[in-house]
Amino acid sequence: MPAAPPRRCCPWPAGSYHRTVKILRRLKDGSLLGVSGRDITYLSSGALISQIVLVVGQIVTARLYTPEEFGHFAVVLAWANILAVLATLRYETAIPLAATDEEAGALARLCLITSTVTSLVVMTLLWASATSGAELIATPGAWWGVPLLLWGTAAFAAVRMFAGRAGAFGRVGRAGVVASVGQVGVQVGLGVAGVSSGLIAGQGVGRVLNAAWIGAGGALRSGGSLRQVVTRWKRMPLLNTVPALLNVISVGAVAPLVARWFGVALAGQFGFATRLLAAPAVLLGQAVSQVMFPRLARLERTSGEAGAQLRRATEALTLVSLPVFSVVWLLGPEAFAVVFGEQWREAGLLAAIMAPWLAANFVSSPLSTYATVRDQLGRILLISVVEATVRLAGLYAGVSAGSAIVGIALYSLAGLGICVAFTGWVLALGGVGRRGLLRDLAVPLVIAAAAAAVSVGTRWAGAPTWVVVAVGVAGVLAVSVPCARRVLRLLPGRSR
Known part of the structure; x- marks a missing residue:
């Protein structure tokens, strides 16, 4: 009498199991x-x-x-x-x-x-x-x-x-x-x-x-x-400390100035918003930076060819940042009020104002490692001085105008301009064609700008909350679809 076939220890279909193992194996070997x-x-x-x-x-x-x-x-x-x-x-x-x-x-x-x-x-x-x-x-x-x-x-x-x-x-x-x-x-x-x-x-x-x-x-x-x-x-502390210090003061550690100029409660709203907006940077931006820095350094030491990886990273980071941050700039006040409580609605408004800058910073921050690899410490120092001066001047303009919203809006606008300019400089440093990159990203960028304009117009017109939310959700979906399609083309083995 033939032996009964062995029973599987779990009801997972064999085909699904093998496909999962294959995917995990390909992830591990990098294919x-x-x-x-x-x-x-x-x-x-x-x-x-x-x-x-x-x-x-x-x-x-x-x-x-x-x-x-x-x-x-x-x-x-x-x-x-x-x-x-x-x-x-x-x-x-x-x-x-x-x-x-x-x-x-x-x-x-x-x-x-x-x-x-x-x-x-x-x-x-x-x-x-x-x-x-x-x-x-x-x-x-x-x-x-x-x-x-x-x-x-x-x-x-x-x-x-x-x-x-x-x-x-x-x-x-x-x-x-x-x-x-x-x-x-x-x-x-x-x-x-x-x-x-x-x-x-x-x-x-x-x-x-x-x-x-x-x-x-x-x-x-x-x-x-x-x-x-x-x-x-010794050149690291001499040339790299001041830019890093200015970046921290003007980006991640501006809370003491906000508290002094606009009050501790607003500093709490501001800090609450920036920590939430920092989540995508911690989730992916820092990971990209940590992986890219040693890899770009090794490429520069051995072959001097790092432009292809730099371009690929820039495109991927942009395609991720647009849908992620569009949720905040289109739905910030409403989302914060629902998720965290009505007392944090103002934090949602501040988050929406800062989201475009932080989306650009999400891209530029990991790329800054390449400038360090290329020993551009003197140029980084100069850019950092200009950035800190312009950003803090924008924030202080809110004191003169008597409006924290004005100050934070100008602070964010200055940061957005600096991040875009810095990204362009790093790409040029790596020999990356910026026109071709912009052409590839044109559709998602135009849709994101249009969605933001429609959302702002809806709010200024005093539309009901459900209309604002509906417009925001539609905008997020409109931005996400082309970005997801483009990201899939960046995977190994896919045609561009």
């Missing part, structure tokens, strides 16, 4: 999305889970903390981000450029040492000022938050670069998930307990967890000489 696409997917998958956790956490914390508490949190976070740039002196940007792994390890170890020393010095100064009754950061009782966030941010920047050079993108993605869970857990727990500084504590725990989970064992065991790398890469 599905390309090698860069594979590594970006590894990072983005972890970032996706992290951002889902953080967005859910923000929905909860929006109802546990007031705009004023978010404002104080934004001020502390801004100071930590500013000081984190000074803590590493931008030596972490040299890690992918180092000639040997020993030299890269020494650079990472140097950044960890300077970050620790800087954090201890800042902690001592802020503790002394708090005990004497002088709050240097104008956020009562939160002096401890700046050094905590400072160390976590600076250490993470160094170990992330070191892990990226080694290709450990999976570990970086997992670290982000652990950090986001820890951050949200602490923020929600302390919010329920009524601790006003819970946002600061949770952010600090998250950043420290992120750096610690990635680890820097290879860097700490490296035999490279600290003195040699300080001397060899």
Whole structure:
């Protein structure tokens, strides 16, 4: 009697199983999305889970903390981000450029040492000022938050670069998930307990967890000489620190100025909006940047040919940014009010105003790594000075006009112009034909501009909310379809 055929352990059809295995195998060997696409997917998958956790956490914390508490949190976070740039002196940007792994390890170890020393010095100064009754950061009782966030941010920047050079993108993605869970857990727990500084504590725990989970064992065991790398890469702190500092002040750490000029509550609305808008950049933009930087550096060292990858990345980033940010600039106030509560409608309006600039920044920020690879530090410094001056002048114009909306609109418009100009310069630096790229992107860009114009016109005409929402949804769909079609053509093996 013949033996009965073995039973499958699960009801999954064999055909579906084999197709899934084939897709996963192609993803792993790079034939599905390309090698860069594979590594970006590894990072983005972890970032996706992290951002889902953080967005859910923000929905909860929006109802546990007031705009004023978010404002104080934004001020502390801004100071930590500013000081984190000074803590590493931008030596972490040299890690992918180092000639040997020993030299890269020494650079990472140097950044960890300077970050620790800087954090201890800042902690001592802020503790002394708090005990004497002088709050240097104008956020009562939160002096401890700046050094905590400072160390976590600076250490993470160094170990992330070191892990990226080694290709450990999976570990970086997992670290982000652990950090986001820890951050949200602490923020929600302390919010329920009524601790006003819970946002600061949770952010600090998250950043420290992120750096610690990635680890820097290879860097700490490296035999490279600290003195040699300080001397060899001294141009990094000399030419790269100021542009990075100006970028942080004018983009990611403008909350203290908003709080001073327009009030702490508006700074809370502004910070709430910018953190939500930063989610796509964290989800994909940073992943692209982290993968591209060492890869472009290697291409320049070996063949000097990086233009093709630069063009492909620019087109892909643009096609992703348009539908993602169109949701915000077309539906911002209504979406924020529904998801986070009516008290955050103003944050939705600010998000809609800033969305075009942040969509452009989503593209230009990862591309900036190529300018560093090409040793254009002097030009980057000049661009950063112009950008910071124009952006902050636009924001201050709102003070003169007596309107925060005017100031933030001019601030965003200046950022949009700078990002577009910077992207064009980087593409020219890589020998990429800009006319051909614009021709390929013309349809999505025109549709996005038309959708924005119709949405603004509908709002100015005082149309009912359901009409505004219907127009916004239609606009998002109109932008998304051509972008999705174009992205599919960029996949390996597809015709353009």
